[in-house]
Amino acid sequence: MITSFLMRSFDRSILIAVAILVGLAMLVPALNLLTAPDHPLHVPTYLVSLFGKYLTYALLALALDLVWGFCGILSLGHAAFFALGGYAMGMYLMRQIGARGSYGNPLLPDFMVFLNWKELPWFWHGFDMFWFAALMVVLVPGLLAFVFGWFAFRSRVNGVYLSIITQAMTYALLLAFFRNDMGFGGNNGLTDFKDILGFNIQANGTRAALFAASALMLALCLILTSAIVRSKYGKVLVAVRDAESRTRFLGYRVEHIKLFAFTLSAMMAGIAGALYVPQVGIINPGEFEPGNSIEVVIWTAVGGRGTLIGPIVGAILVNGGKSIFTAAFPEFWLFALGGLFVLVTLFLPKGVVGTAGAYFARRRAELRGQAAETPNNLAVEPMAAE
Amino acid sequence: MYRILQILFVALCLVISAHVVGSRAAEGLGPLIDQLGSAKLSDMDDHITALAKTGDAKVIPVLEALGEGELYQRKSDGKVFLVKAQGADLLLVDPATGAGAGAAPKAAMQKVKVNNAVRRAVRSALGGLTLFSDDTRARLKAAQSMLQTPNADALEAIETAIAAERDGAVRQVLDEARAVTLLVSDRPEDQKRHAIALLAEGNGRNGLAVLTSALATADASLKPDIETAIARIEQTQAFWNAGQNVWYGLSLGSVLLLAAIGLAITFGVMGIINMAHGEMVMLGAYTTFLVQEVIRSSYPQLFDWSLAIALPLAFLVTGAVGLAIERGVIRFLYGRPLETLLATWGISLILQQSVRSIFGPTNREVGNPSWMSGAFELGGLTITWNRLWIIVFALAVFAALLFLLKRTSMGLKMRAVTQNRRIASSMGIRTPWVDALTFALGSGIAGMAGVALSQIDNVSPNLGQGYIIDSFMVVVFGGVGNLWGTLVGAFSLGILNKFLEPYAGAVLGKILVLVLIILFIQKKPRGLFALKGRAVEA
Amino acid sequence: MTIKTSVTGAFLAAILSTTAFSGAFAADDTIKVGILHSLSGTMAISETTLKDAMLMLIDEQNKKGGLLGKKLEAVVVDPASDWPLFAEKARELVSVDKVSAVFGCWTSVSRKSVLPVFEELNSILFYPVQYEGEESQRNVFYTGAAPNQQAIPAVDYLMENESVERWVLAGTDYVYPRTTNKILEAYLISKGVKPEDIMINYTPFGHSDWQTIVSDIKKFGSAGKKTAVVSTINGDANVPFYKELANQGVKAEDIPVVAFSVGEEELAGLDTTPLVGHLAAWNYFQSVDTPANAEFIKTWKAYTKNDKRVTNDPMEAHYIGFNMWLKAVEKAGTTDTDAVLDAMIGVSVPNLSGGYSTMMPNHHITKPVLIGEIQGDGQFETVWETPGLVVGDEWSDYLPDSKDLISDWRAPMSCGNFNVATGKCGGKGS
Incomplete structure (x- = not known):
């Protein structure tokens, strides 16, 4: 029963990717913690948190791919869900500091103390408990996406209009979180975390564990999305992407289908944000920057929209490139990054993974002496009508 | 007749007195001026008053130079000179005689220090000295300075000046200055009451300031008068405030319109999500900078024409860049609108970094030509010239664009291609060519917007970033593909923003506008002016 | 889909090798x-x-x-x-x-x-x-x-030399202006300034439309008392702010603006002729x-x-x-x-x-703390200077929760937030 479910839900590439992620989740922490620093296979802590960060980005890109690649909703505000999840986690971490802040106030975070706040704002209550914070990590972005999507999809806002209002949403949130009066630390955001679940957040072990958690969560979400897109619902999702009106006329409630995908995707983005914050040690309104959301779109496109592996590869590729280039060519890396985006759109319209997949499928087909065939019916075709 | 005689008499007296004092003080002036060089900042006031008391016309250029920071002391002997910079050297003029005194290296001279207090003293001293000048503008300036810094000692001089004044505008300011000055003097109550009544008629802030401070010290009998006057002025101002908000809104709207109108072509008409649009605006601003640089170094007399020269150049430069982008990248992406987002985002990064490498990351100075500087009063409104011209310019660009699209064959082709590429092509229109030109046009207009925006904003590599999101909001709010929508969208968002700002604050106001846009799109999913027809629904 | 593995594998290797290289050459x-x-x-x-x-x-x-x-x-x-x-x-x-x-x-x-x-x-x-x-x-x-090396001397200067009685504290909405204005507000009130004579205004980052605020400042300054603006407006927003000031005719002789984030670099993008006399407080000027x-x-x-x-x-x-x-x-x-x-x-x-x-x-x-006035050539001229050197005060004396804190990183104290009231390191102590 289970095997048949697995067989139905995944193709080989997803299984391999999940296996790799699970392997990494065990191998990297082991190499980091158990080997001596001068051992050739030693993974420095620096790389552990760096890759942990990439994995959370990958999860965010995967979440976007679910709505963009499979449902045709180009959200230019996905970083907002990511940031909201991050803030929920950040608030938990802030409350964990307790009396160890600069002013030693057991209840109020430092930024509230020096701005003369007298008591904790109501929305900060409950965040001292991990389960509550964890719940908020998925609920807050999920609820926002649900309400936003409920209105937008019902009014049949789509195409660029939808993209622009998602951008307006993240921009409004950016401005709101910048305001110190909101009680989220303004521009400085939340920093100086000490503990997570009682473990020192700076300890190697904690970092390794967070890395493992990110890898496993990514694997889990990969399985989930793969199951979704290969299910009957997934087929309808793709139908909505390719011909929305036709799907509606066939009797499907398009807005419900979209809403489910959008909300789920926002929740995944929230989880990604929550895993991101303890690994980079800061959450601030900069994460709401509209440019950030556009970057997520770019990771997805570079990797391959409409393939589940693509966004993961794209996120790691682009961010890894950024890490290397900002150190190696600090003056010129933007040329490299900008050039990459232009070249990928021009020459690899299906992204790295999509193109590679097509190439290998053709090779295989040639070897078998058959005519080339598009390997993956889910890969995005150029949208003729828009 | 009597009046003319009086004027003649006053003028004659002034000429004579100036002459007499001038010859008497010619030798006395030198030491007085030299004292300025060694005085402490706190004592400068006294020295300036002493100089002004001489009434010598030669004092005027000295005080003017002091205010402008063009008065220097020679380190070797402590003598003070008027200077003009000439290369690395300073050209000296003896202040007492007005004769040239050769040149000196900068290192040998030390600037006479001034601060705001000194400048204020200079201003009021000059006001007294130039109140009877032949130049109307000098008199107006003097009257304004009298109005801003009321000084009871100057009351009689003002009254003499009022009697002699023929120019209506100057007279009006003088009357107001007299009223203001009267309030701080020890004149009898009924005169003061008149002054209060006069001030209540006006809507100037100077009157309000004087009345408010007079309220604290005035006699009990005057207080009710002052209070009603203040209430009256505040009422007028509240009325004008609404007007001011509309004006600010129009002005913000015109900036939004300028920023968005190029996008209304590339995004609205062609459907390209052009993230590099902001960078076109930036390139336009940098073109203005380059033009001004050349003018500054080679043709300083042309400075007031710099914007007129920069406009066509900016259009050509950004149009050419746009053409290159269209031919190089975008033409391969037609029919894949979302992918244009990625490519143009990449292009925008490259353009930003190029500008940063070429011009440096810091702000560049773009000056306001004289006709765009300053402000004028229209009733209770302060209208700045640069904002006024930007509104005019935005509307002119809009009208020109509308004409181009609706009344020329090029415009017809553009509309045909964007509405139905295949049919247009089979009618013999060279669609690739039209695409390229349309994109170049949109970019060129963005460049011209950059010329205008360089007048009010930073000219830095980040310039475009600040406008891109607002531009998209405007185009989408107004309705994609409709120029009128962009116009109405820009102005209504501008005015809405400016009416919210005083109540909600700048930050919250902006958030509210964004939320309203989101809600509005729910109601009208295709913007204010939705295009109708089959092409849209495809 | 083995391609994915090899791509990421190669990539991982690339990162590892570059980092290893730079490490090896250290x-x-x-x-x-x-x-x-x-x-x-x-x-x-x-x-x-x-x-x-x-x-x-x-x-x-x-x-x-x-x-x-x-x-x-x-x-x-x-x-x-x-x-x-x-x-x-x-x-x-x-x-x-x-x-x-x-x-x-x-x-x-x-x-x-x-x-x-x-x-x-x-x-x-x-x-x-x-x-x-x-x-x-x-x-x-x-x-x-620190704020006491910039903001407080600047306010002192304006009070003493320009006899300012009414204050506009304008800033960008982030932590530095918020804190500085909190400190200044407490300081001004301790000096006898009435709360209604203080106006506080915050704007978003990169704010470029200053018409309303500048006209509010003019209005606030027309109450018959000498008014000054203390600006903690952040870098980018300054150029449009000063351009608007110049165009609306706010002269330094009438309403001086003293800024803490405007230096020679920021002025390089401006024609400073209409701004002569506006002030900045720093510890160094190019002049x-x-x-x-x-x-x-x-x-x-x-x-x-x-x-x-x-x-x-x-x-x-x-x-x-x-x-x-x-x-x-x-x-x-x-x-x-x-x-x-x-x-x-x-x-x-x-x-x-x-x-x-x-x-x-x-x-x-x-x-030392220097107060400078903007000159026509984009430079500042020092008009006032503290007689001696000022020690940076990390925990402000004007904020209720930080006035008891001191920092001393010498042994044996070695503490960044020692509370003199409780005698413990770590703020109020738990």
Whole structure:
């Protein structure tokens, strides 16, 4: 029963990717913690948190791919869900500091103390408990996406209009979180975390564990999305992407289908944000920057929209490139990054993974002496009508 | 007749007195001026008053130079000179005689220090000295300075000046200055009451300031008068405030319109999500900078024409860049609108970094030509010239664009291609060519917007970033593909923003506008002016 | 789909090898100095200059023979105005490039973002920008001004010399203006200013439409009392703000504006003729007339090959910080963090305004405070100067929760937030 479910839900590439992620989740922490620093296979802590960060980005890109690649909703505000999840986690971490802040106030975070706040704002209550914070990590972005999507999809806002209002949403949130009066630390955001679940957040072990958690969560979400897109619902999702009106006329409630995908995707983005914050040690309104959301779109496109592996590869590729280039060519890396985006759109319209997949499928087909065939019916075709 | 005689008499007296004092003080002036060089900042006031008391016309250029920071002391002997910079050297003029005194290296001279207090003293001293000048503008300036810094000692001089004044505008300011000055003097109550009544008629802030401070010290009998006057002025101002908000809104709207109108072509008409649009605006601003640089170094007399020269150049430069982008990248992406987002985002990064490498990351100075500087009063409104011209310019660009699209064959082709590429092509229109030109046009207009925006904003590599999101909001709010929508969208968002700002604050106001846009799109999913027809629904 | 594995595999290998390489070459023949300033993004406008200044200082030092007989080597990275990237790059500088000290950051949030990294990896950061205070960390040296080295003297000057009675506190809505204005408000009220004579206004980052606010300021200033504006408006928004001031005719003689974030660099983008007389409070101006400053400006112009490049206060802060570090390393005879941290306190080096700056036990330095008026040529002219040096006060005396705190990083106290009321390290104590 289970095997048949697995067989139905995944193709080989997803299984391999999940296996790799699970392997990494065990191998990297082991190499980091158990080997001596001068051992050739030693993974420095620096790389552990760096890759942990990439994995959370990958999860965010995967979440976007679910709505963009499979449902045709180009959200230019996905970083907002990511940031909201991050803030929920950040608030938990802030409350964990307790009396160890600069002013030693057991209840109020430092930024509230020096701005003369007298008591904790109501929305900060409950965040001292991990389960509550964890719940908020998925609920807050999920609820926002649900309400936003409920209105937008019902009014049949789509195409660029939808993209622009998602951008307006993240921009409004950016401005709101910048305001110190909101009680989220303004521009400085939340920093100086000490503990997570009682473990020192700076300890190697904690970092390794967070890395493992990110890898496993990514694997889990990969399985989930793969199951979704290969299910009957997934087929309808793709139908909505390719011909929305036709799907509606066939009797499907398009807005419900979209809403489910959008909300789920926002929740995944929230989880990604929550895993991101303890690994980079800061959450601030900069994460709401509209440019950030556009970057997520770019990771997805570079990797391959409409393939589940693509966004993961794209996120790691682009961010890894950024890490290397900002150190190696600090003056010129933007040329490299900008050039990459232009070249990928021009020459690899299906992204790295999509193109590679097509190439290998053709090779295989040639070897078998058959005519080339598009390997993956889910890969995005150029949208003729828009 | 009597009046003319009086004027003649006053003028004659002034000429004579100036002459007499001038010859008497010619030798006395030198030491007085030299004292300025060694005085402490706190004592400068006294020295300036002493100089002004001489009434010598030669004092005027000295005080003017002091205010402008063009008065220097020679380190070797402590003598003070008027200077003009000439290369690395300073050209000296003896202040007492007005004769040239050769040149000196900068290192040998030390600037006479001034601060705001000194400048204020200079201003009021000059006001007294130039109140009877032949130049109307000098008199107006003097009257304004009298109005801003009321000084009871100057009351009689003002009254003499009022009697002699023929120019209506100057007279009006003088009357107001007299009223203001009267309030701080020890004149009898009924005169003061008149002054209060006069001030209540006006809507100037100077009157309000004087009345408010007079309220604290005035006699009990005057207080009710002052209070009603203040209430009256505040009422007028509240009325004008609404007007001011509309004006600010129009002005913000015109900036939004300028920023968005190029996008209304590339995004609205062609459907390209052009993230590099902001960078076109930036390139336009940098073109203005380059033009001004050349003018500054080679043709300083042309400075007031710099914007007129920069406009066509900016259009050509950004149009050419746009053409290159269209031919190089975008033409391969037609029919894949979302992918244009990625490519143009990449292009925008490259353009930003190029500008940063070429011009440096810091702000560049773009000056306001004289006709765009300053402000004028229209009733209770302060209208700045640069904002006024930007509104005019935005509307002119809009009208020109509308004409181009609706009344020329090029415009017809553009509309045909964007509405139905295949049919247009089979009618013999060279669609690739039209695409390229349309994109170049949109970019060129963005460049011209950059010329205008360089007048009010930073000219830095980040310039475009600040406008891109607002531009998209405007185009989408107004309705994609409709120029009128962009116009109405820009102005209504501008005015809405400016009416919210005083109540909600700048930050919250902006958030509210964004939320309203989101809600509005729910109601009208295709913007204010939705295009109708089959092409849209495809 | 094996391609995916090989792609990521190759990629992982690439990252590992580059990092391994740079690690391997971190040989003992040079001392590495990290430079962590944004070269792209919104902050590049301010920070790029500081990167150039640091490169120049390192270059000059190498001409003089380097440090401890070794050459200095600058490691430049671009954190791209992206705050989490600051943390990542700081970690990279310290743990991969093995730099001995890092000079960097501009915004408070970037500093906050890297603090835990420096604490965890025990390295040294020199922070050169004026900031809100309320912080003292073992691994950070604050060479910019604390609020008492900038804001309070400026307000004093306006009260005494311009007899200002009404105050507009205008700022960008972030932590530095908020805190500074909190401190100033408390200070002004303690000096007898009535609360209705204080107007506080906040604007978003990069605000470019100042019409309403400037006209509000004019209105506020027409109440018959001398009014001044204290501006903590952040870099980018200043140019449109000053342009609007000039156009609406707000003259310095009537309503002076004193700014804490406007230096020579910001004025370079403006025609300053209509702004003559508006003020700024800093610890250094390019116009300061000392031989050391003349030399510094000459070297700077030669280094950048640009006769128009200006110098500014944060550059001087790096100059002081860098020289302090050199001296401390020489004193300690090693670049080892703990030894240098100990040696830093008490180190005294000449600053550019003709005196000496000393590193105090609270990791802040002593500086003179200068008030300057904007001139027509884009420079400032000093119109007032504190008689002596002012010690940076990390915990403000005007905020109720921080007035009992002091910082002293010397043994045996070694505490950044010692509470004199409870006698415990760690704020109020738990």
